[in-house]
Amino acid sequence: MRVWLKMLMVLGMTLAILIPLLMIGGIISERQHYRAQAVATVARSYAGAQAFSGPALVVPYEDTWVEAETDDKGAVKHTVHREQGRWTYFPNKLAVTGDLNPDTRRLGLHKVLVYTWQGKAEADFAANIPANPVAPAGTTVSGITRVIGKPWLSYAFADVRGLRDPKLKLDGAQAAIEDGLGARDGGGIHARLAAPAPGTQLRLQTQLEFALGGTESLALVPLGKDNRFALNSSWPHPNFGGSFPPSSDGITDKGFKAEWRVSSVATNAQRQYQAGTIMPSVMVIGDDSVDSASGGDINAVQVTMKDPVNVYSQADRATKYGLLFVLLTFVGFFMFELIKQLRIHPIQYGLVGLALAIFFLLLVSLSEHIDFGLSYLAATVACIGLIVFYLSAVLRSMVRALGFGAMLVTLYGALYGLLISEDNALVLGAGLLFVILAAIMALTRKVDWYQIGGNAGPAVKRSVAAAPAGPTPPRDPSVPPAL
Numbered sequence: 001m002r003v004w005l006k007m008l009m010v011l012g013m014t015l016a017i018l019i020p021l022l023m024i025g026g027i028i029s030e031r032q033h034y035r036a037q038a039v040a041t042v043a044r045s046y047a048g049a050q051a052f053s054g055p056a057l058v059v060p061y062e063d064t065w066v067e068a069e070t071d072d073k074g075a076v077k078h079t080v081h082r083e084q085g086r087w088t089y090f091p092n093k094l095a096v097t098g099d100l101n102p103d104t105r106r107l108g109l110h111k112v113l114v115y116t117w118q119g120k121a122e123a124d125f126a127a128n129i130p131a132n133p134v135a136p137a138g139t140t141v142s143g144i145t146r147v148i149g150k151p152w153l154s155y156a157f158a159d160v161r162g163l164r165d166p167k168l169k170l171d172g173a174q175a176a177i178e179d180g181l182g183a184r185d186g187g188g189i190h191a192r193l194a195a196p197a198p199g200t201q202l203r204l205q206t207q208l209e210f211a212l213g214g215t216e217s218l219a220l221v222p223l224g225k226d227n228r229f230a231l232n233s234s235w236p237h238p239n240f241g242g243s244f245p246p247s248s249d250g251i252t253d254k255g256f257k258a259e260w261r262v263s264s265v266a267t268n269a270q271r272q273y274q275a276g277t278i279m280p281s282v283m284v285i286g287d288d289s290v291d292s293a294s295g296g297d298i299n300a301v302q303v304t305m306k307d308p309v310n311v312y313s314q315a316d317r318a319t320k321y322g323l324l325f326v327l328l329t330f331v332g333f334f335m336f337e338l339i340k341q342l343r344i345h346p347i348q349y350g351l352v353g354l355a356l357a358i359f360f361l362l363l364v365s366l367s368e369h370i371d372f373g374l375s376y377l378a379a380t381v382a383c384i385g386l387i388v389f390y391l392s393a394v395l396r397s398m399v400r401a402l403g404f405g406a407m408l409v410t411l412y413g414a415l416y417g418l419l420i421s422e423d424n425a426l427v428l429g430a431g432l433l434f435v436i437l438a439a440i441m442a443l444t445r446k447v448d449w450y451q452i453g454g455n456a457g458p459a460v461k462r463s464v465a466a467a468p469a470g471p472t473p474p475r476d477p478s479v480p481p482a483l
Helices: 002-045 269-274 311-319 322-340 346-367 372-394 398-420 425-443 457-466
Strands: 050-070 076-089 093-107 110-128 141-148 152-157 163-170 173-175 188-192 201-215 217-220 226-233 238-242 248-252 255-263 282-286 289-294 301-305
Touching (some): 002 093, 002 110, 050 110, 050 201, 076 110, 152 163, 226 301, 238 248, 255 301, 311 346, 322 346, 322 398, 322 425, 372 398, 398 425
Parallel strands (some): 050 217, 093 226
Antiparallel strands (some): 050 152, 163 173, 248 255
């Protein structure tokens, strides 16, 4: 039964190594939190995740009328009523284009992706202004007067601090730009127009050019009847989100080009805007976590410049394979004990397990200073070199230690492949486990587990039954007979 006790010991040591692995996972989570704080700090000093909504044409008006009211004594009293309101018009055609120029900001050890969007928004309006109202016949209302105020053209931005050098043209002429009109119209800019006459059509062509700084993410709201969005960037790792996928996109090592075509019949953006929701919930993706930056629930398209080599997320994924690495190494030790009749002490199991666990801590600490690939290579060489040096004495052979080192090199190489191939991680991981299981089964297919476990009872019984019967030896009279 000693072999079964040894197997239980191996299992117990594997579970014991889980404790330092969990502690290392906690350190990684803490570093991820520090990076999230760095992103928030850069966003506060530069500009946060951005969203653009507009333009919308708002026409205010005030109706005044006199209503005759008769009291209990039959006296007629005339009361003046005033009611303010406004009409909101959206573009027939809206085209928003521009280049996203990526950059990085450093805060301590952390790099934060930022960008400057050289944007242009062109829109065409054909707003039908209602005629003056007429009091219905047979009512006590008379003298309805409508006064139409000066309309304004409104553009909203999620974080107006990032807006630089906006230039607005109305029908080809330069127009004065003022600050936004408050939360109802979003934080942004607006331009005043001349008051239109009742019953006329207000036709307007607008063009706004600007530079907008932001952090990681940009969202655009399709407020027009016919919307076209086009974004170009030298960043080769975009993540498209929002309510609508791109109608076309081209992603290469030199960057990406994306275009969206959205019709008003496919979106509720206009109704959501009129209901008071001006900006979308722009999302910042960092460390594989998504946080709402601002806004509400309005249809929008979104692009995020994603960092493909997030050292903390990759290190976190790597630690999830740590227990498997320790288990496979201990199984290898156990096979050496069985096949080569070596004795390996539990403390030696534990020291090798700790060397495997310390790999992940080295990986995280080094990747904060140098490239992730180089960090992985340096941590692998350090840990495997230490293990080979130690095992040359434990296994009483440098050849055996080098064999173990080759096995670990294969495992770490396979893990690196899993980390850089997110889409194929499952199939690669399943294939790796199958190959390992097949190798163990192939090596142990002729092992007599009963003999190794010391349970030779059936074989002994067969040998006794097969022994030939012989003459019974004479009994010694000095020895008492057995009871």
